Amino acid sequence: MKNEWPLWEVFIRGQHGLSHRHVGSLHAPDAEMAIKNARDVYTRRNEGVSIWVVEANNITASSPSNKGPLYEPAESKVYRHPTFFDIPDEVGAM
Amino acid sequence: MPAGYRKTLIRQIGQHAHSEIVGQLPEGNWITRAPTLERKAILLAKVQDEAGHGLYLYCAAETLGVSRDELTEKLLDGRMKYSSIFNYPTLNWADMGAVGWLVDGAAILNQVPLQRTSFGPYARAMVRVCKEESFHARQGFDVMRKMATGTPAQQKMAQDALNRLWFPALMMFGPSDAESTHSEQSMAWKIKMNSNDELRQKFVDQTVPQIEFLGLELPDAGIKWNEARGSYDYSDPDWSKFFDVIQGNGPCNVDRLAARNKAWKDGAWVRDGLLAHARKKAARKHAAE
Ligand SMILES: [Fe+2]
Ligand SMILES: [Fe+2]
Numbered sequence: 001m002k003n004e005w006p007l008w009e010v011f012i013r014g015q016h017g018l019s020h021r022h023v024g025s026l027h028a029p030d031a032e033m034a035i036k037n038a039r040d041v042y043t044r045r046n047e048g049v050s051i052w053v054v055e056a057n058n059i060t061a062s063s064p065s066n067k068g069p070l071y072e073p074a075e076s077k078v079y080r081h082p083t084f085f086d087i088p089d090e091v092g093a094m
Numbered sequence: 095m096p097a098g099y100r101k102t103l104i105r106q107i108g109q110h111a112h113s114e115i116v117g118q119l120p121e122g123n124w125i126t127r128a129p130t131l132e133r134k135a136i137l138l139a140k141v142q143d144e145a146g147h148g149l150y151l152y153c154a155a156e157t158l159g160v161s162r163d164e165l166t167e168k169l170l171d172g173r174m175k176y177s178s179i180f181n182y183p184t185l186n187w188a189d190m191g192a193v194g195w196l197v198d199g200a201a202i203l204n205q206v207p208l209q210r211t212s213f214g215p216y217a218r219a220m221v222r223v224c225k226e227e228s229f230h231a232r233q234g235f236d237v238m239r240k241m242a243t244g245t246p247a248q249q250k251m252a253q254d255a256l257n258r259l260w261f262p263a264l265m266m267f268g269p270s271d272a273e274s275t276h277s278e279q280s281m282a283w284k285i286k287m288n289s290n291d292e293l294r295q296k297f298v299d300q301t302v303p304q305i306e307f308l309g310l311e312l313p314d315a316g317i318k319w320n321e322a323r324g325s326y327d328y329s330d331p332d333w334s335k336f337f338d339v340i341q342g343n344g345p346c347n348v349d350r351l352a353a354r355n356k357a358w359k360d361g362a363w364v365r366d367g368l369l370a371h372a373r374k375k376a377a378r379k380h381a382a383e
Contacts, residue, residue: 003369004163007156024219025153027162029365030372041149044142045226 007056008034010041012048020052031055099283102276104160105174106285107216111151112169112176116350118144120184121193129187136233137190143226150222154215170355178336179266181344182259188241188248192255194234195304196263200297202227204267207287216285235304242308253310260313261331267294269333298328 005027011020023042028034034053043051062070078084087094118141125141128134152162168174179197184190205227208220241252268274268290280286302317316329339347 002163003366004161005365005369024150024222025156026149029368030375033368033372040142041146044139044146 005029008038008053009056009059010034010038011052011054012038012042013050014048015046020050023047025056028053098279099285100158102280102283103213103216103285104155104158106280107151107155107158107219108160108165108168109175109177111148111155111165112174113180114144114148114151115169116176116180116354117197119350119353120180120182120346121190123184124187124190127187128190133190133237140194140230140233143230147219147223147226150219151216154213154219157215166358170351170358172342172351175340176350177266178339178344179262180350181339181346182262183346185258186251186255188238188251188255189259191234191237191239191241191252192259194230194232195238196234196256196259196301197266198227198230198234199301200263200266202231203293203297208285210284210287212284238308242310249310252308256305256310257313261335264294264297264328264331265333265336267291267297269336270330273333295325298326302326 006029007025008028008031009025010023012023013020026034026037026041028037031053034055035051038051038053042048074080121137121141121144125134125137128137152165155165156162165174169176179200184193202224205220205224209217209224211217211220238252238255241248241255243249244252271277271289271291274290277286277289281289298317302312305312314329316327318327320327338344342348
C-alpha cells in the first residue's frame, strides 16, 4: 500500500463576510494537519478568517456530461426572471 | 479532454511545480547568512512562497489524474525536468538580489500570460502565483540597489551577480522560436500564449533601464537601443551551454537533485509516522462509535 497522504479540498472565508470559497487542495494525514497546512499554503497574506477542509473523496460531483439534462430545462423557463414581465412605467419601481 | 493535451499539460505543470520546489535551493543557501534579521525574514518569506507555488501547481496537475507522489518520483529519478536556471550556484549575497530581480522578473513575464491559459486549474494557480511574484522581484531589486550603491566591494559583488546571471536569465524563455519544438501546438492549445523571443525581448526592454538606474555596467556589449524597432538589440545567449545544462552538465545539477532526494528520504519517517498516527486515531474513533 502506498503511503500517500490523502487529498483535501480547502475552502476559505475572506475578510468581507463572504461565504467560504474553494481555493485549492493539499495533502495531509488528517483533518487537523490539513487545517494547519491550509493556513500555511493559502493564508500567508491575510486571505481569510476561517478555513474549511474536506477530504476530496467525500465530495460527490455532478458529471460534466450531465450538463444538458441538469441545466437545459431552466432555459425554457424565462418567466422565472423578473425581466419577463412588462410593468407599465406609470406603475413606478417594482 | 484530448489525450495529447492532457499529457502535455501534465508535463508542463509538473515541470513548473518542480521548478518552484528546486528553486528554493539556491536562495535557501543564503537564509542563515543573510546580512540582517530583516533581510533574513524577507528571504524566508520569499522561499516559503516558492514552496507554496509548487503546491498550487501540483494541485493543478493532480486534477489531470496524476498523483503527487508520481510527479515527485519522476523529479527525483530525473525522468522529469525543472527549469535550468536553478542549476547555477548563488555565490555571493548580491545573487539574492539578482535572483529576485532577474530570475523572478523573467518568471513573471512567463507566468502573467498563463493566467489566461485554456486549462482552468493552471490559470487559477497562476493568478495566485503572480500576485506573490511582484514581492519577489521587488525585494530582489531592493537588495541589488543596496549593493549597487554600497561600498566598492559591494558594488563589485552586484556587478558580478548581474554578469553571471544575465544570460541564464535570458535562457529562461527557452530557445529561439525557430528551434522550439513544441511551441506551435502549445500555442494552438493556448497553454503557451507568447513566443519565446517575444517575451525575451520584453524582458530585455524592461531590464536594461533598470540596470542603468542601478548604475551598473551592461552585462552584454551587444545591448544597444534600436531606434527603428523601438527595442534594445542584444546578444543571443550561447545555446550550446543551455542544452548542456539541460543534459545534466550544469554546475549544480547533481547537487540539486541530491538535495531533493535527501530531503525526500529524510522526511519519509515523518510522513509515515503522521499517517500511522492518523490511521490509529481514526480506528480508535471508529471503535468507540
Ligand atoms: Fe514562484
Ligand atoms: Fe518567485
